[in-house]
Amino acid sequence: MRLIRIPYRLIGVTTAALLAAGCGEKHPAMAPHTPEVGVVIVEPAAVPVTTELSGRTSAFLDAQVRARVDGIVLRREFTEGSLVKAGQRLYKIDPAPYIAQLNNAKASFAKAHANLVSTAAQAERYKVLVASNAVSKQDYDNAVAAQGQAEADVASAKAAIDTAQIKLGYTDVTSPVSGQAGISQVTPGAYVQAAQAALMVTVQQLDPMYVDLTQSSLDGLKLRRQIQEGRLSTNGPNAAKVTLILEDGREYPEQGKLQFSDVSVDPSTGSVTLRAIFMNKDRVLLPGMFVRARIEQGVNPKALVVPVQGITHDQKGTALAMVVGKDNKVAMRPLVTSGTLGQSWIVDSGLNAGDRVIVEGIDHVRPGMEVKAVPARQPEAKADATAASGA
Incomplete structure (x- = not known):
């Protein structure tokens, strides 16, 4: 039998042709995947209008005990820093x-x-x-x-x-109020004079405690205008609740009440003084402490709130939200916010009632992209899912 040799070059060409023919088969194109995002529908809600002001604490009663007759101080009859009662003798002047x-x-x-x-x-x-x-x-x-x-x-x-x-x-120097005595300014043997109104000691009542806050007259004017326009409603200054934030950032456990607002504007600072009162049974507050206070000044019955995870900020600090339009396409909206309420932002402008704001999957979409909007999971559902996975 005679063997026929096939050149290697021909074998290579034939193989390449067969591979090319196999690769030339056409398959139907796969449809692009539409991302799914969780949205919340923005609806008007009644939210309290709050403002944060700075101020200082002051004693409810502050009595400066002074000498009313001339004479030598024979003895001091109280302990510095102790609680004294009204009418209790503090000093004895030579009678x-x-x-x-x-x-x-x-x-x-x-x-x-x-x-x-x-x-x-x-x-x-x-x-x-x-x-x-x-x-x-x-x-x-x-x-x-x-x-x-x-x-x-x-x-x-x-x-x-x-x-x-x-x-x-x-000659019996008594305390005019019940409170805590401060540092004694005189010692036994000192000579005091009524003409010089010599200060002997200060007695302060620290429970309850006043907090004096300052608010700009412009902010006060805006607040009154919103009330007149019906955008805010209030039950009066005595019903306004005040939350106190201490110097270390902690929230004071007792809630205070707004007592009154000053009727005149300080011409040097352009501000008015607001006074709130707090119970202070544990003596946490001391006179002269710097504090911040959140005051509920009224209620906005038609406020728009958006969960914090639905709002981002650009490099300039502008608040932004991703909204799903009627055509299921994503649009970016610049917002104006006026603060937070719990875990939500209060939106003053940039959104309308009924808008669908993306709060889940926001990192995977961009403006103009078509998405599938589904209701976002509630925080309770997320918490249950986390607990279940942990179990």
Whole structure:
């Protein structure tokens, strides 16, 4: 048998042709995948309108105890930093000079009273004698005048006794209010003077506690205009709730109430003062602390809120949201926000009621892309899913 040799070049060409013929088969093209995104429908809701202001705490009562008579301080009868009651004696000033003044006033009163008895008796006798012309009318008039002078002397002596008793009482320096005593400014043996109004100690009532806040007159004007236009509703300043944020960033557990707003604007700062009151039974708040407060100033009945995960910010800080239009295409909307409410942003402009805002899958879409919008999962559902996966 004769073998026929086939050139390797021909084998290679034939193989390449067969491969080319196999690759030339056409398959139907696959349809592009439409991404699925979770959306929330923006609907009007009633939300409280809050503002955050800075301020400082001040004592509910702040009594500066000062000397009201001159004298040497004999002793201090309280412990610095302790709680004292109204009327409790704090200091004792040497009473000896004032006891002497009181005794002198009492002696003067006794002398004046004795003189009154004598002149009154004489005037009574002259009244009978002048009727029978036994004494002249002039003598009777002089007796009546002497009686009147004696009565005035008695009244003056009585007033001197009262004054001396008051001054003697001032030697007991008492607390005018119940509260916490501060640092004593005088020590036993010190000489105090009423003319100089020497400060001895300060007593402050720290429960409850005032918080004085400052608000610009412009913000106050905007608030009143929104109320007049019906965009906000309020139940009055006394019903407004105040949440306090301490210097370390923690939220104060007690909720306060707005007491009043000042009726005048400070011309140097262009601001008004708001005063709130907080219970302070644990003495967490001290006078002079710097704090921030969130005040509920009213209610916006038609506010638009969007979950925080549905809003991003560009490099300039502008808030942005991805919205699915009626044609199921994504559009980017710049927003104007006025703060947060829980886990949502309050949107002032940029969205309309009924808009579908993307809150899930936002990282996988871009403006102009066609998507499939489905309702976003609720936070409760997410939490249940997380718990189930953990189990």
